[in-house]
Amino acid sequence: MEWEVVIGLEIHVQLSTKTKIFSGASTAFGAEPNTQACAVDLALPGTLPVFNENALRMAVLFGLAVNAEIGKRSVFERKNYFYPDLPKGYQTTQLAEPIVGPGYIDIETDEGVQRRVGLHHAHLEEDAGKSLHEDFHGMSGIDLNRAGTPLVEIVSDPDMRSSKEAAAYARKVHAIVTTLGICDGNMAEGSMRCDCNVSIRPKGQEALGTRTELKNINSFRFIERAIDTEVARQIDLIEDGGTVVQETRLYDPDKNETRSMRSKEEANDYRYFPCPDLLPVVIDDDYIEAVRATLPELPDARRARFTSEYSLSEYDAGVLSAYRAQADYYEQVVKQCGDAKLAANWVMGELAKFLNQNDTDIKDSPVTADQLGGLLVRIKDNTISGNIAKKVFELMWSKGGSADEIIEAEGLKQVTDTGAIEKIVDDVIANADKQVEQYKAAEPDKRGKMLGFFMGQVMKATGGKANPGAVTGILKQKLDALCD
Amino acid sequence: MSLDRSDVEQIAHLARLQIDAADIDSYSQALNSILNLVDQMQATNTEGVEPLAHPLDAVQRLRADEVSETNQREALQAVAPATENGLFLVPKVIE
Numbered sequence: 188m189e190w191e192v193v194i195g196l197e198i199h200v201q202l203s204t205k206t207k208i209f210s211g212a213s214t215a216f217g218a219e220p221n222t223q224a225c226a227v228d229l230a231l232p233g234t235l236p237v238f239n240e241n242a243l244r245m246a247v248l249f250g251l252a253v254n255a256e257i258g259k260r261s262v263f264e265r266k267n268y269f270y271p272d273l274p275k276g277y278q279t280t281q282l283a284e285p286i287v288g289p290g291y292i293d294i295e296t297d298e299g300v301q302r303r304v305g306l307h308h309a310h311l312e313e314d315a316g317k318s319l320h321e322d323f324h325g326m327s328g329i330d331l332n333r334a335g336t337p338l339v340e341i342v343s344d345p346d347m348r349s350s351k352e353a354a355a356y357a358r359k360v361h362a363i364v365t366t367l368g369i370c371d372g373n374m375a376e377g378s379m380r381c382d383c384n385v386s387i388r389p390k391g392q393e394a395l396g397t398r399t400e401l402k403n404i405n406s407f408r409f410i411e412r413a414i415d416t417e418v419a420r421q422i423d424l425i426e427d428g429g430t431v432v433q434e435t436r437l438y439d440p441d442k443n444e445t446r447s448m449r450s451k452e453e454a455n456d457y458r459y460f461p462c463p464d465l466l467p468v469v470i471d472d473d474y475i476e477a478v479r480a481t482l483p484e485l486p487d488a489r490r491a492r493f494t495s496e497y498s499l500s501e502y503d504a505g506v507l508s509a510y511r512a513q514a515d516y517y518e519q520v521v522k523q524c525g526d527a528k529l530a531a532n533w534v535m536g537e538l539a540k541f542l543n544q545n546d547t548d549i550k551d552s553p554v555t556a557d558q559l560g561g562l563l564v565r566i567k568d569n570t571i572s573g574n575i576a577k578k579v580f581e582l583m584w585s586k587g588g589s590a591d592e593i594i595e596a597e598g599l600k601q602v603t604d605t606g607a608i609e610k611i612v613d614d615v616i617a618n619a620d621k622q623v624e625q626y627k628a629a630e631p632d633k634r635g636k637m638l639g640f641f642m643g644q645v646m647k648a649t650g651g652k653a654n655p656g657a658v659t660g661i662l663k664q665k666l667d668a669l670c671d
Numbered sequence: 672m673s674l675d676r677s678d679v680e681q682i683a684h685l686a687r688l689q690i691d692a693a694d695i696d697s698y699s700q701a702l703n704s705i706l707n708l709v710d711q712m713q714a715t716n717t718e719g720v721e722p723l724a725h726p727l728d729a730v731q732r733l734r735a736d737e738v739s740e741t742n743q744r745e746a747l748q749a750v751a752p753a754t755e756n757g758l759f760l761v762p763k764v765i766e
Contacts, residue, residue: 204736211739220757221748225740229747241736262724269687271761284724318764328758456685461724466731 188426189390192418193398194353195307195345197382198360199338200370201314202245207335208313209236209279209465214336216376224316224331230274235464238263242337243468245369246286246311247478249339252363252485253306255290257475261311263465266457271329272316280312280340282459286468287339292363293487294355295505304356305344312338339369345384345395350414354407357381358509361407362486366511373548374405381410385417386431396421397431401438401445413438417445489514497527506535513549516556523560526567533563537577541584554583562590572655574646575599603654605661608645611653612661615644616669627670638662673703 207214210227227234250257262284265277287309295301316331341360347353361379365372372378386398399421401413416438421431436445484492486508493504493514507517513534520530538559542549562583566576571594582593594600602608616623619641626637638659645658674682676695679702683690690698744757753760 206736206738206740211734211737213738213740219744221744221759222742222757223740224747225743226747231747237734238731239736240733243733267685271759271764283722319758320764323755323758323760325763326753326760327763328755329761330758458685463725466727466729467724469730 190387190418190422191390191392192348192350192414193345193386193388193395194347194350194414195384195398196341196343196347196353196356197384198341198343198357199314199380199382200249200341200360200364201378202242202337202339202369203371203378204239204241204245204337206239208239208242208311208337210335212335218332220328220330221332224334228274228331228335230276236279236462238465238468239337242311243286243470244478245337245367246309246339247470247475248367248369248482249309249341249364250287250290251475251479251482252367253287253290253292253309255306255309256288257470258284258286258288259470259472259475260284261286261468263311263462263468264459265462266459268457270315270318271327272318272331272334274316274331274334278312278315279462279465281310284467285310292343292356292359294352294359296349296351296355298351300349300352302346302348302352304346304352307342307344309339309341312340314338345386345398350411350418353383353414354411357407357410359486362509362511366483366486366489368483368511372510374407377405380405383410383414383417385414385421387418387421387425397433399431399433399445400435402435402448404438409438409440412440412443413445416443420445486511486514497521497531499527499531503531503535507531510549516549516552519556520560520563523557524563524567526563529563529566530560533559533580537580541580553587554580558583558589565590565594569601569603569654569656570594571599571601572651572653575601575651578651599652601654602649602652603657605657608649608653608657608661609665611645611648612641612658612665615641615648616665619644623666623669626666634666638666641666673706674699 212225290306314336316334319328364370386396490508
């Protein structure tokens with residue numbers, strides 16, 4: 188039987204406010220345990236929440252960026268459950284009247300599949316603390332620094348039909364929230380966490396199958412792998428005559444399997460009710476328009492501008508605009524070197540390679556955009572070749588310094604003196620009788636391809652410093668002269 | 672709507688309340704009389720009336736996003752039954 192996969196995502200985005208959603212405690216990452224957990228976060232008796240205006244603004248900004256209706260009146264509710272990292276015994280969240288109503292996000296997979304994914308709603312809520320389960324004399328350790336950190340939970344409609352679409356959607360949400368500057372986007376630190384609702388149904392069937400929820404997936408790669416693994420499990424289960432049970436499952440990236448979570452949500456009865464400590468949040472059109480006026484250029488618009496202003500391909504423009512820090516970096520390189528295509532090749536090529544290999548965010552790149560721009564200037568003015576530039580880049584990355592300093596210190600300046608190159612070419616030709624004979628024997632239109640050998644020899648003799656354009660010209664001229 | 676013994680046990684479990692089995696019947700009766708009152712209110716015609724989230728006719732005030740709290744860990748953990756390395760210790764939650 189042919190199966191159709193149906194996926195909806197719930198993405199938790201940590202807002203980059205300075206303080207908690209309901210208290211004045213700092214949200215800075217990496218502090219000593221419990222040094223940023225105040226009496227409100229600890230739910231000590233007599234404390235009361237006061238709502239952070241910046242969390243409200245960020246949620247509204249997000250709603251405007253995804254074409255959503257903004258809730259002019261939104262209400263906080265209590266979601267009741269017991270867990271040690273939730274001191275109040277309930278999570279303050281929104282249910283019936285969220286801040287962001289229905290909207291949509293357009294996505295495109297690497298294969299070019301386009302889809303409009305409906306946004307069911309997005310609501311404000313507070314994060315829980317962290318439980319550390321390593322052994323403290325048979326007890327668990329609780330760090331409440333994260334308790335009360337503002338989150339926007341973004342709930343999609345079940346509109347995605349493959350793991351690749353789900354990953355593309357998550358990437359798009361990441362691009363939007365980082366562009367808006369409402370989230371640092373650091374998935375490794377848990378700034379963006381993803382739950383995937385996955386079900387399958389026979390192709391053509393309208394009714395949805397029973398879904399399972401995959402919890403807390405913290406990388407785009409794992410979204411794809413976790414969904415693929417879960418879909419395979421559900422298909423096997425149904426084709427063997429079993430039925431899918433609605434449950435929460437945990438993805439284990441080490442074993443590449445999903446498994447049932449028993450623990451805290453076995454009794455899925457949260458007994459929501461409006462929080463009596465918080466009044467309805469009411470905003471007016473003036474407020475919404477004031478926030479709208481601060482909307483930055485969004486990823487889709489930037490992508491369109493990259494194709495028109497810089498003549499980039501759709502693909503290049505898509506990659507470069509997907510992440511604000513990268514898009515900013517790229518534009519700064521273009522400004523420095525004045526060559527949009529060359530800059531795109533380097534940012535997506537050599538720079539991306541080094542960032543990946545060293546697991547470094549582009550914001551922390553040891554080679555700055557101005558420095559990379561400086562390097563590209565030296566390719567353009569023929570001081571160095573593209574190959575030598577890679578060597579220079581590697582040194583810029585590992586040792587620091589500008590391209591000019593490294594080119595000077597390492598003596599990498601390109602040989603453009605035609606007299607010197609001619610001499611080397613003569614030597615190479617004189618010592619390659621066999622290849623010269625082959626060249627002469629070849630059809631004239633095939634000869635171009637045969638230059639590679641001679642080119643390689645000349646580069647070897649000059650340590651790669653000969654200007655490739657000049658060498659090609661001189662080689663052709665001298666070899667063709669032999670053919671007459 | 673009326674509650675039986677198992678409903679009361681379930682509610683007590685969700686609220687982490689330990690109740691005496693001998694008291695369950697009287698709890699059921701008490702809770703059912705509250706639910707009867709709710710049933711009476713449900714019967715009222717509320718067409719055209721906006722749902723009310725809060726009895727006060729006021730809206731939420733907002734706080735500026737400025738850090739106003741300092742580290743009070745020592746004082747706050749003084750009342751905790753067990754701490755170590757700055758962490759609160761609780762009975763193990765996952766085996």
